[in-house]
Structures are given as C-alpha cells and as structure tokens.
Amino acid sequence: xxxxxxxxxxxALLIALVIVGLLSQKLLKQMGLFSEDRVTTKAxxxxxxxxxxxxxxxxxxxxxxxxAIERAKGLESTLQQQSQxxxxxxxxxxx
Numbered sequence: 001x002x003x004x005x006x007x008x009x010x011x012a013l014l015i016a017l018v019i020v021g022l023l024s025q026k027l028l029k030q031m032g033l034f035s036e037d038r039v040t041t042k043a044x045x046x047x048x049x050x051x052x053x054x055x056x057x058x059x060x061x062x063x064x065x066x067x068a069i070e071r072a073k074g075l076e077s078t079l080q081q082q083s084q085x086x087x088x089x090x091x092x093x094x095x
Contacts, residue, residue: 031068032068032071033067033068
C-alpha cells in the first residue's frame with residue numbers, strides 16, 4: 001500500500017485539473033470570451049484565379065465575430081461613426 005500513494009496523488013491532481021478546466025470553460029463562456037460556434041476557415045487550393053480557385057460566396061450572411069475583443073472593436077468604431085455623424089448634424093443646425 002505504501003508504494004501506491006504516489007499514483008493516488010497523481011490521479012487526484014488529474015481529476016482536480018479536469019474540474020478546474022471545466023469550470024474555467026464555463027466561466028469563459030459566460031464572459032463571452034469562449035464560443036463553440038466560432039467561424040473557422042479552411043485553406044482552399046492556391047493559385048491564380050480561374051485555375052483551381054474557389055469562387056467567393058457573396059450571397060452568404062456575414063459571420064459575427066466570436067471573440068469579445070473583436071466585438072468591442074466593432075462597437076467602438078460604430079460609436080465613433082455615430083458621434084461624428086451627430087457632430088455634423090449639430091454643426092449643420094447651428095449654422
């Protein structure tokens with residue numbers, strides 16, 4: 001029994017690591033930093049257009065960014081554009 005104590009401790013650490021991993025994954029999903037539905041792209045055949053090139057699908061819906069930082073940057077640019085538009089409207093009304 002004395003020689004088996006190392007294995008028991010190793011298995012206990014492994015179980016604790018799995019539990020911490022599952023809890024951190026759940027927390028990251030709640031914060032919006034981890035998403036299962038992220039858009040992944042696969043590399044297609046390379047070469048000049050027309051020779052084995054895959055045509056672009058322009059009819060599809062634009063995928064939303066899965067990363068919270070990308071979403072925040074998009075929101076920031078939208079707010080900056082709206083504030084510029086509002087400033088132009090205010091300037092136009094004061095003239």
